[in-house]
Amino acid sequence: MFIINQEIVDLTSEKLRNRFGEALLTVETEMDMPVYIVKKEIIVDLLRFLYDDETLRYRFLTTLCGIHYPDSDQPFGVIYHLHSLENNQRIRIKTFTTLEDITIPSATAVFAGANWMEREAYDFYGILFSGHPNLKRILNVDEMDYFPMRKEYPLEDGTREDKNDDFFGR
Amino acid sequence: MDSNNNKFTVVDAPEGYSGSGFYATRMDKAIGLARMNSLWPLPFATSCCGIEFMATMAPHYDLARFGMERLSFSPRQSDLLMVMGTIAKKMGPILQEVYVQMAEPRWVIAVGACAASGGIFDTYSVLQGIDRVIPVDVYVPGCPPRPEQIINGILKIQDLVHNESGRRRNSPEYKELLAKYGIE
Numbered sequence: 001m002f003i004i005n006q007e008i009v010d011l012t013s014e015k016l017r018n019r020f021g022e023a024l025l026t027v028e029t030e031m032d033m034p035v036y037i038v039k040k041e042i043i044v045d046l047l048r049f050l051y052d053d054e055t056l057r058y059r060f061l062t063t064l065c066g067i068h069y070p071d072s073d074q075p076f077g078v079i080y081h082l083h084s085l086e087n088n089q090r091i092r093i094k095t096f097t098t099l100e101d102i103t104i105p106s107a108t109a110v111f112a113g114a115n116w117m118e119r120e121a122y123d124f125y126g127i128l129f130s131g132h133p134n135l136k137r138i139l140n141v142d143e144m145d146y147f148p149m150r151k152e153y154p155l156e157d158g159t160r161e162d163k164n165d166d167f168f169g170r
Numbered sequence: 171m172d173s174n175n176n177k178f179t180v181v182d183a184p185e186g187y188s189g190s191g192f193y194a195t196r197m198d199k200a201i202g203l204a205r206m207n208s209l210w211p212l213p214f215a216t217s218c219c220g221i222e223f224m225a226t227m228a229p230h231y232d233l234a235r236f237g238m239e240r241l242s243f244s245p246r247q248s249d250l251l252m253v254m255g256t257i258a259k260k261m262g263p264i265l266q267e268v269y270v271q272m273a274e275p276r277w278v279i280a281v282g283a284c285a286a287s288g289g290i291f292d293t294y295s296v297l298q299g300i301d302r303v304i305p306v307d308v309y310v311p312g313c314p315p316r317p318e319q320i321i322n323g324i325l326k327i328q329d330l331v332h333n334e335s336g337r338r339r340n341s342p343e344y345k346e347l348l349a350k351y352g353i354e
Contacts, residue, residue, distance in 0.1 A: 140260070148295070157298050
């Protein structure tokens with residue numbers, strides 16, 4: 001559980017609202033940290049804005065990951081965790097898109113550390129990051145021909161012969 | 171040991187003919203005897219089975235009793251590849267390369283459920299048994315197997331080494347087996 005510095009959170013929300021207006025879709029505070037859902041077109045500008053702001057100083061990208069909610073209108077998403085070390089405040093930023101339009105701007109322009117994390121999101125979810133310098137698989141074998149964390153694919157290997165399905169309920 | 175009698179048997183002599191001043195036996199019997207008691211294992215330990223192997227080679231269970239005083243960490247100098255632990259699909263080609271780098275004759279022991287069949291990791295990222303990339307001589311079941319089981323596997327390997335015919339590695343069956351894995 002992280003400490004929420006309400007003063008900084010309010011300031012962050014206010015500054016983002018003023019700067020991005022409609023593109024900032026929802027603002028809410030969950031149990032551990034504030035969550036901002038934003039349009040994908042502004043994601044790089046938003047990260048840059050939070051990085052450059054002299055009071056907020058969100059200059060550490062803790063993590064970046066992909067996600068898949070198959071029943072949602074916009075099933076594919078990318079989640080960013082930012083940390084302002086000076087203010088000891090963390091925030092979470094989410095952006096969603098559809099399978100047809102699965103390109104999301106790359107955060108590598110702001111955070112060099114996003115490079116491998118975006119490759120991971122591409123590897124597992126097939127999210128394409130426009131402007132990424134080297135978008136190829138990072139953890140799985142290069143020959144893999146699908147994106148294994150998408151919910152339509154089974155977890156199991158599928159080539160295994162020694163398992164009797166009757167014992168596994170499938 | 172009786173202090174008056176210092177004779178004890180390290181290994182039994184292979185069957186052969188002996189007479190006054192000579193002893194004759196088959197070449198591959200003598201070689202098999204020498205090989206089985208001086209195997210150099212290459213540990214390829216990736217997870218918990220590797221920890222069990224460390225116990226196996228440590229003084230309490232003492233793998234050195236079986237002629238394995240020296241573990242070789244170079245594939246070029248070892249005879250026995252011991253694969254212990256989960257092999258991810260990405261590790262598969264590396265394991266195969268290590269096997270190819272070993273000089274003939276070479277043996278492989280798959281220790282534990284993961285190396286033998288993928289074990290509990292029935293998932294897209296894990297190789298479902300190392301016998302998909304290299305031929306395996308002995309499988310040791312268990313998750314992880316106890317050191318006694320690993321020693322039992324080693325004894326089975328020694329049995330194979332002891333009784334292997336001198337021509338096996340040149341046989342068409344063996345070449346076919348390697349070809350099946352795309353080796354050589």
